[in-house]
Amino acid sequence: MPESHAADAAGHPPADDAFLYERIAAHFEQAIAQQTLGVGARMPSVRDIRRQHHVSHSTALQVLRVLESRGLIEARPRVGYFVSDTALQMPAAREPQQLGPFPMQDHRFEGIGERAAEYLNKARLKGPLKVDLGSAMPAPELFDAKLLNQLAVALLREQPQILVHGPSAPFTHPDFQASMARYALGFGVRLAPMDIAATFGNSEAVNLALDALTQPGDMVAIESPTFYGILQAIEAKKLQALEIPSSPHTGMSIEALELALRTHPNLKAVVVVPHLQMPQGATMPDSHKKRLVALCREYRVALIEDDIYREFVESDEVLKPCKAWDTDGSVIYCSSLSKSYAPGLRLGWMNAGRWQERVQMIKFARSRNLPVWPQLLGARTVGSPSYMRHLVRLRQQLRVQRQAAAQAVARYFPIGTRLSLPAGGLSIWLELPEQISSSRLYDEALAIGIRVAPGDMFSNTGHYDHFLRLSCGMPFTDVVDEAYRSLGRMMHAQLGLPPRA
Ligand SMILES: Cc1ncc(COP(=O)(O)O)c(C=O)c1O
Structure with missing residues (x-):
């Protein structure tokens, strides 16, 4: 060695x-x-x-x-x-076959918004689902609703005027700014409290970053595949999404990105999800994060970091985001408590580096400030012992659920299915045998009350119809097991083979 x-x-x-x-x-x-x-x-x-x-x-x-x-x-x-006992039953997810950025003729810059909306609407119209494997969200019982309610009630008692006061400057509450700045210091990011903005979830933070950096027609490099919300935001702003091949193990290919930076002068920003990338589940090694930040600096391109899943990674050490290596404000850091702590608060936050003032101006012009009470709840809880204990429990529970899901895939899904089992998080990503269409599977599954997330929600290149994301956010009950068995049967039927179980 x-x-x-x-x-x-x-x-x-x-x-x-x-x-x-x-x-x-x-x-x-x-x-x-x-x-x-x-x-x-x-x-x-x-x-x-x-x-x-x-x-x-x-x-x-x-x-x-x-x-x-x-x-x-x-x-x-x-x-x-x-x-692990799934180790010998399933081949691992493959590295991308594509070496450079996906060629331009592979990109359709429009359509993802409607496609994703269509999938979401079909499920809504279907009515209550039997098993929802489509939404990457922890089940409500994985959160501490009782504690959150107590904190909310205590806050309203202490500050009975909180709901009848209108917005006042500064637009992000100083307690929230101070609390997030302290928390960020703990994972290697030093921010001045006044440079932190509260946002309506991570989604608004990424949207604000794109608005601050780009004009219609500009190009934005993204991981391929990526979270469909990022693709939708890019399309809605009439930008072009350049998909960069990404490893299910280490994230965006830095070599392919470098090639893209050399060949596309209208590339204005790069968006990455460095920890538990959605949907593949990769966590970037520190050496890649460092190279990525250096590359963006060299080409004077902004790096938008969507770090919503850092706290979900199973790790003995504290993971640093790309922002920790930012020396000149070219990394825009975005995160949120929507997945980790309190989905109902819709509380996100960001630091926009060199573009902080512009982001604040756009935020004010568009939607003014976030209500004060979620910010104060966030300020009182993030980083507290109860918050940290909750995260440990959440990670443990999700690990059990991911393992159970992986075992069900090994039991029921066709031979040759490849699995990316990430070191944490809310979902698994599968490469199915090429003859299987996950968009067809979506319709077949929905007909019996099961929702999945088909691969073509996560890319505009048309390369992912035989990929599938399955949520592991809910406890793995017999009903969930039966849903996996049904999906396995449908896949075998598409292949013209008898089911395995
Ligand atoms: C990578 C990624 N970013 C952002 C979001 C949405 O964040 P929020 O609900 O805080 O707006 C999601 C939700 O699925 C996600 O997977």
């Missing part, structure tokens, strides 16, 4: 560690495939890997993360990593 690559002073691996961890991960992958490490075997710890392969702590950790994202190993909290 390769020799030591020293980390820099801040403990980050050097750029070529990107390849080093891949080589070490491949070594373990082979050991698992040959059953040298059989199902249930304990993996070497981070410390063992450091010693055996002479690598830095972060490289060793990345090796385990990559193996976990491939579904080969699973973490048991405070015990270690073990070879």
